[in-house]
Amino acid sequence: MIKAVTHWFYGFWTGIKATSIGMWTTGKHFFRQPVTIEYPEIQVESMLPERYRGILHVDMDICISCRVCEKACPIACIVIDDVRGEKSSVMSKITGKPTPKIKYPTRFDIDIAKCMYCGLCVEPCPTGAIYHTRRFEGTVSNVSELTYRFVSQEDLTLADQMSKELEENERKKAEEKKKKELEKAKSESTNL
Template sequence: MREYVANVVQAATSIFDGLSVTFSHFFREPYTIQYPDRMPIPVQDTLPYRYRGFLDVDLEICTGCLACQRACPIDCILIETRKDKETKSMLIETFDIDLAKCMYCGLCTEPCPTGSIHHTREFEGADFSLESMVRRFIKEPVTAYKPKKKGEDDPVVAPILERGKRYIAEFADPKDDAPAAAGKGG
């Protein structure tokens, strides 16, 4: 009889132990994230600085060197350039990135001399066709950026170049993994 009662007590204790974890959830903050429309802050802002999201290109500082295109192992990037006969400057006529093919490896960003091509923290790319996943950065031909001496850059271009340089230093070629870069946008 004593053993029988002990078994009943043990069974009841085991059930209580298990359910106590379940019941505790009635009083805890819910873990559920009601993505995407009821977030206190956008998910993108919670991602680490070096998150490799969609690629973006700052054409203002693109030299048209094609290094990114050559670096891509699966030919996601298509750049077309030509020399303007009158001004002798280089024009970039096409800069497309196929985000449907892209595997977000970051290899294209590493050789970029200005940080023009860079990852962002954007990742929401659902669309209705693969064709619409090709990002076409150029509508009209743009003049390729020519590196200038320090302080000689156009005031509009200077902050963009500054962002690019910071990107190279902290993202594409990080010398230090310390949290100095944390929280900065790409």
């Protein structure tokens, strides 16, 4: 009986204690600096770390169209078309050494609406052409604008030019080879 009565009084004490500890803890926060970063006024992009996986960007000058990123993407949101062209070399950002380039992309589309920003395309790229920027504000009013087409008119003309050069060179080589064969056949026939 005594125990019940003391328990009854003790209930009030626990209630008061709980409320006051709670209010003290929350009350301390009135005097602390809030942790809010007021976004549009403060430039958040510069606060992001370097490795931040934002919207993808491709440096078409360095891309050698090896298609490793296309194969690595689990969602297949990268589409690449290319033509074979005259050999040139680009400076790889990763190794710092020149890398040969024989294929010239005519179409490099990334659907950034489908992209899940996993970074699986950035890792295997041999030259570092495709990389994540720190940009995250990609809102547009038309969803078709979310397919980024990285091949510009200059790249198309370059590809065109390089492929024509390759054709030229190959034709010339084929002609020379024919000539040599004819000569060889001639010399053989004269020898006989």
